Amino acid sequence: MKKIVVAIDGFSSCGKSTMxxxxxxxVGYIYIDTGAMYRAVSLYALRHNLMNEETIDEVALQKxxxxxxxxxxxxxxxxxxxxxxxxxxEKQIRTLEVANGASRVSTLKFVREHLVALxxxxxxxxxxxxxxxDIGTVVFPDAxxxxxxxxxxxxxxxxxxxxxxxxxxxxxxxxVLSNLKERDFRDQNRKESPLKQAEDALLLDNSTLTLxxxxxxxxxRFQEKTK
Ligand code: DC
Numbered sequence: 203m204k205k206i207v208v209a210i211d212g213f214s215s216c217g218k219s220t221m222x223x224x225x226x227x228x229v230g231y232i233y234i235d236t237g238a239m240y241r242a243v244s245l246y247a248l249r250h251n252l253m254n255e256e257t258i259d260e261v262a263l264q265k266x267x268x269x270x271x272x273x274x275x276x277x278x279x280x281x282x283x284x285x286x287x288x289x290x291x292e293k294q295i296r297t298l299e300v301a302n303g304a305s306r307v308s309t310l311k312f313v314r315e316h317l318v319a320l321x322x323x324x325x326x327x328x329x330x331x332x333x334x335x336d337i338g339t340v341v342f343p344d345a346x347x348x349x350x351x352x353x354x355x356x357x358x359x360x361x362x363x364x365x366x367x368x369x370x371x372x373x374x375x376x377x378v379l380s381n382l383k384e385r386d387f388r389d390q391n392r393k394e395s396p397l398k399q400a401e402d403a404l405l406l407d408n409s410t411l412t413l414x415x416x417x418x419x420x421x422x423r424f425q426e427k428t429k
Contacts, residue, residue, distance in 0.1 A: 212351030236334035244303030
């Protein structure tokens with residue numbers, strides 16, 4: 203069967219990573235979570251005092267960007283985890299603080315260039331499912347299968363709220379919703395590679411779909427492209 207690149211882009215918290223992981227497991231592809239890479243840069247910047255709530259020390263971050271090594275390794279259950287300079291940071295990168303920082307560092311051209319180059323390297327042998335905001339438009343404009351995933355802000359905030367609660371990191375719903383809207387705005391309006399649907403991407407609104415319906419839909423699209 204021919205190997206392809208699957209690009210899944212869309213808004214935050216609409217289930218891109220669940221969808222991408224499920225497909226990768228089902229068809230034996232490698233899953234690459236590009237959001238985790240922006241989060242790892244954010245964590246690095248926060249830890250090294252290169253960013254606070256108001257400003258980013260862009261000059262210092264640019265000098266250090268090549269020192270930020272990001273890799274993915276499977277854990278004992280076979281789930282991919284994010285490593286920053288050899289340290290497993292999978293849990294640390296999932297906080298709201300790091301997510302907000304990721305949304306801010308992802309507006310910087312030199313950060314994007316560095317991460318896009320790494321992502322292209324990771325996907326050059328094909329057989330990957332990559333999720334993010336610019337995979338179908340910038341990272342792999344020639345990807346054979348492109349999906350643009352969306353759901354209403356309220357549905358996405360509800361899912362995120364439940365996820366945080368389950369992880370013991372509960373936040374008021376209103377805060378989760380306003381944080382999500384703020385990130386949507388920044389993702390869509392930044393100068394560098396704003397979030398938008400590629401012309402040849404298939405649009406899927408999963409607001410009212412079950413996980414199974416979504417998985418079946420994606421698998422059918424994948425089979426069409428690889429047969
Ligand atoms: O998908 P996520 O929430 O883990 O992404 C974190 C941030 O990184 C998000 O605000 C948008 C940004 N991002 C990006 O700009 N480009 C990508 N390919 C992936 C994520």
